[in-house]
Amino acid sequence: MVPPSKGGRNPLRNGRVEGAGRAPTATRATTRGKSRARTLATEVDLGALQNFIGFNLRIAQDASFRVFARTSGQKSIRPGRFAALMVLRDNPNITQSALGRAIARDKSTITPLLQDLQRRGLVKRTRSTVDRRSVTLTLTAAGERALQELMIHARDHDRKLDAIAGPVKAEFVAILRKIADELV
Amino acid sequence: MVPPSKGGRNPLRNGRVEGAGRAPTATRATTRGKSRARTLATEVDLGALQNFIGFNLRIAQDASFRVFARTSGQKSIRPGRFAALMVLRDNPNITQSALGRAIARDKSTITPLLQDLQRRGLVKRTRSTVDRRSVTLTLTAAGERALQELMIHARDHDRKLDAIAGPVKAEFVAILRKIADELV
DNA sequence: GGGGGAACGTTTGGTTTCAAACTATTTGCG
DNA sequence: CGCAAATAGTTTGAAACCAAACGTTCCCCC
Numbered sequence: 001m002v003p004p005s006k007g008g009r010n011p012l013r014n015g016r017v018e019g020a021g022r023a024p025t026a027t028r029a030t031t032r033g034k035s036r037a038r039t040l041a042t043e044v045d046l047g048a049l050q051n052f053i054g055f056n057l058r059i060a061q062d063a064s065f066r067v068f069a070r071t072s073g074q075k076s077i078r079p080g081r082f083a084a085l086m087v088l089r090d091n092p093n094i095t096q097s098a099l100g101r102a103i104a105r106d107k108s109t110i111t112p113l114l115q116d117l118q119r120r121g122l123v124k125r126t127r128s129t130v131d132r133r134s135v136t137l138t139l140t141a142a143g144e145r146a147l148q149e150l151m152i153h154a155r156d157h158d159r160k161l162d163a164i165a166g167p168v169k170a171e172f173v174a175i176l177r178k179i180a181d182e183l184v
Numbered sequence: 185m186v187p188p189s190k191g192g193r194n195p196l197r198n199g200r201v202e203g204a205g206r207a208p209t210a211t212r213a214t215t216r217g218k219s220r221a222r223t224l225a226t227e228v229d230l231g232a233l234q235n236f237i238g239f240n241l242r243i244a245q246d247a248s249f250r251v252f253a254r255t256s257g258q259k260s261i262r263p264g265r266f267a268a269l270m271v272l273r274d275n276p277n278i279t280q281s282a283l284g285r286a287i288a289r290d291k292s293t294i295t296p297l298l299q300d301l302q303r304r305g306l307v308k309r310t311r312s313t314v315d316r317r318s319v320t321l322t323l324t325a326a327g328e329r330a331l332q333e334l335m336i337h338a339r340d341h342d343r344k345l346d347a348i349a350g351p352v353k354a355e356f357v358a359i360l361r362k363i364a365d366e367l368v
Numbered sequence: 369g370g371g372g373g374a375a376c377g378t379t380t381g382g383t384t385t386c387a388a389a390c391t392a393t394t395t396g397c398g
Numbered sequence: 399c400g401c402a403a404a405t406a407g408t409t410t411g412a413a414a415c416c417a418a419a420c421g422t423t424c425c426c427c428c
Contacts, residue, residue, distance in 0.1 A: 044286040047274035053345040054248045056360035059288045061245035063367045064238045090231035102228040104243045133393045133406040161237040164362045176240035180247045317376040317423045
């Protein structure tokens with residue numbers, strides 16, 4: 001299942017990273033056993049790091065985030081905003097706190113995020129009459145429209161990820177979910 | 185393989201998130217088909233989001249990062265610093281740029297990071313005599329010692345992640361690596 | 369051998385994020 | 399009932415990050 005990365009193009013390859021073009025210094029010191037036949041002195045040894053789930057989680061998330069943001073075109077809606085809009089659409093009249101819990105963001109992050117979305121006319125915020133502490137949130141028509149377009153982009157983006165995950169996508173996602181869920 | 189999350193403790197559960205304790209408003213509007221028998225009105229529907237790899241990547245990375253940072257004890261060495269130290273140990277005399285490429289961080293992020301590590305006496309930075317543009321980096325004895333301790337913590341942390349990934353860890357990591365590698 | 373372009377590191381400016389402190393409201397318990 | 403504790407949202411301060419612009423140094427090629 002899923003053959004090991006067969007030399008993709010960009011940064012990480014077999015635990016080594018192509019280095020500084022010419023790397024003047026770094027004349028290969030102490031590489032912990034493992035004599036290498038003929039590797040240019042321009043690579044970086046990731047050592048134990050390359051087997052840590054945490055590290056790989058980060059670089060993968062990073063790549064996904066960056067590509068989504070770069071190709072999201074039109075407005076500068078990054079993954080965070082997109083997730084918020086999605087939850088808002090599926091949960092009209094949700095509160096800010098509940099939204100924050102849903103997308104794993106602190107409430108102090110949610111406040112300015114929503115103020116921005118409101119400024120753009122994508123979200124309506126009204127003080128709840130039932131509980132005057134809270135704010136009820138709904139997508140505006142413009143918000144629905146914007147989300148529609150973003151959905152296309154997001155689906156496109158995730159299709160690329162799906163292609164990489166291959167037939168084990170479901171299990172792959174299940175593990176990610178378990179990590180978020182069970183890691184205290 | 186890997187039975188689906190069987191109701192873990194914290195935030196995400198079966199695509200729903202426990203909400204605002206009492207959630208005064210939000211009396212369940214438009215939940216897109218799917219009549220639910222008896223779910224409290226206090227949950228959040230993640231909708232399509234819960235199947236996006238990108239979204240799950242983020243919440244998993246987030247959880248991992250947070251737990252690592254919270255339990256790293258002693259000094260405030262977060263995953264970023266830890267990864268830098270690891271690479272530094274395995275690649276003496278590496279340059280800042282090469283380090284940045286290895287751990288997927290911009291060079292403008294690396295500069296202050298290393299200045300901090302230097303201030304703490306964990307890293308030595310010396311202008312290269314071979315190429316006077318670059319700085320050669322090495323771990324100090326104190327750096328080695330600090331890393332030693334951090335390794336224990338990191339291994340501990342990753343053991344938890346390993347336990348969650350289960351027997352398919354290798355494939356799981358391979359997919360993460362492919363995402364970082366092939367997603368342009 | 370001289371100059372254009374590339375690469376190294378730094379600086380600056382902006383974004384996203386959390387944590388903690390704070391105000392306003394609501395709820396629960398005694 | 400009445401007050402203590404919890405909750406909603408905001409503000410403030412700090413950290414980590416990127417992107418772009420910049421000065422310095424190096425290298426390739428004419």
